[in-house]
Amino acid sequence: MTGQAPIRNKVPETARHAHWLFFRKWMRSPLRVASIAPSSPDLSRAMAASLPDGDGIVVELGGGTGAITQALLAKGVPLERIVIVERDAHFCAFLEQRFPGIRVLQGDAGTLRPLLRSADIAQPVSAVISGLPFVSMPNRLQARLLRQAFAVTNGIGPFIQFSYSPLSPLKRSVRERMGVMEQCTQQVWRNLPPAKVWCFYRAGMEISPAKLDTVA
Numbered sequence: 001m002t003g004q005a006p007i008r009n010k011v012p013e014t015a016r017h018a019h020w021l022f023f024r025k026w027m028r029s030p031l032r033v034a035s036i037a038p039s040s041p042d043l044s045r046a047m048a049a050s051l052p053d054g055d056g057i058v059v060e061l062g063g064g065t066g067a068i069t070q071a072l073l074a075k076g077v078p079l080e081r082i083v084i085v086e087r088d089a090h091f092c093a094f095l096e097q098r099f100p101g102i103r104v105l106q107g108d109a110g111t112l113r114p115l116l117r118s119a120d121i122a123q124p125v126s127a128v129i130s131g132l133p134f135v136s137m138p139n140r141l142q143a144r145l146l147r148q149a150f151a152v153t154n155g156i157g158p159f160i161q162f163s164y165s166p167l168s169p170l171k172r173s174v175r176e177r178m179g180v181m182e183q184c185t186q187q188v189w190r191n192l193p194p195a196k197v198w199c200f201y202r203a204g205m206e207i208s209p210a211k212l213d214t215v216a
């Protein structure tokens with residue numbers, strides 16, 4: 001928690017406070033937070049809808065104030081199966097307060113493997129779901145995140161990412177070099193701006209033919 005202001009009191013749980021905290025964080029670090037408000041319920045639901053079936057751990061990267069976490073829980077993923085990785089100490093505290101008992105690891109998503117190891121998370125991970133500002137990341141960082149995600153899912157689970165861009169947020173050169181397979185699974189019109197949900201898979205995985213669901 002170095003370099004950040006101390007957390008003075010309990011973090012309120014309301015949506016209003018989530019928006020206010022998000023906005024303050026965005027004012028301070030627009031590139032890291034990358035959005036002035038939490039993801040909308042429609043986008044969060046679309047992300048959760050892209051999860052594969054299974055009972056492994058779901059790792060959420062860049063939890064923020066928990067918009068996607070809430071959608072995971074609403075979809076029926078039990079709290080014990082969710083592990084959130086978030087870099088910002090205030091967001092971590094907010095998440096712990098909003099979802100008592102949930103596992104929140106403060107750290108850089110780029111070091112996912114060691115973070116899970118040091119938290120003694122040994123169960124298989126069935127998917128990595130990311131709210132990170134992926135599209136603006138340099139090639140090297142995108143590749144690193146995908147390598148880490150595929151390592152913790154044993155190459156079986158997807159890396160799920162939303163993007164406001166009409167095109168894939170994954171840089172073409174990274175996709176080609178790593179042989180990553182991609183599938184756009186959701187189009188979310190009722191989000192400002194409209195967004196898409198993408199699933200990325202390790203080379204060689206068999207994925208079912210693309211089926212694009214649209215959230216009005």
Ligand SMILES: C[S@@+](CC[C@H](N)C(=O)[O-])C[C@H]1O[C@@H](n2cnc3c(N)ncnc32)[C@H](O)[C@@H]1O
Pocket residue numbers: 032033034035037038039061062063064065066067068085086087088091107108109110130131132133
């Ligand atoms: C666009 S916000 C998304 C927050 C939330 N998932 C949502 O959809 O409302 C991006 C989040 O990723 C976090 N973040 C950015 N880079 C990160 C990194 N390298 N490791 C962990 N968290 C990171 C930010 O602190 C912020 O909470």
